[in-house]
Amino acid sequence: MTNFSISTRQFDRFGMGLSGLCLVHCVATTVLFATLASAGGLLGSPLIHEVGLFIAMVIGAYALVDGIFEHGYMMPSGVGGFGLGMMAGATELGHNGGSAIVATMVGVGLLALGHRLNELARD
Numbered sequence: 194m195t196n197f198s199i200s201t202r203q204f205d206r207f208g209m210g211l212s213g214l215c216l217v218h219c220v221a222t223t224v225l226f227a228t229l230a231s232a233g234g235l236l237g238s239p240l241i242h243e244v245g246l247f248i249a250m251v252i253g254a255y256a257l258v259d260g261i262f263e264h265g266y267m268m269p270s271g272v273g274g275f276g277l278g279m280m281a282g283a284t285e286l287g288h289n290g291g292s293a294i295v296a297t298m299v300g301v302g303l304l305a306l307g308h309r310l311n312e313l314a315r316d
Contacts, residue, residue: 204256212305273307
């Protein structure tokens with residue numbers, strides 16, 4: 194019988210990769226909105242943002258909180274949690290202007306930094 198387990202380090206790496214994909218999504222959506230308004234509507238759908246935020250919250254909560262128990266440092270979790278908060282807050286800004294995009298990108302960057310700090314604290 195095979196014992197299947199995913200390490201928290203793998204969750205941190207997955208979280209960092211997901212953060213990178215989110216940044217690509219934000220930039221692609223902005224470019225598509227600027228050039229092809231009808232095609233940009235699909236990527237700018239609120240459902241995509243809500244599902245993405247939910248996935249980020251689940252992975253971030255698991256990996257960052259588990260890191261506190263593993264290495265004892267709270268800073269990675271604090272940085273990542275602040276990033277998640279910025280991402281959640283950005284969903285309430287709507288698509289008026291670029292403030293939601295900037296807030297989301299900063300939040301994603303902070304979440305990725307939190308995952309990286311978590312990974313470094315384990316070493």
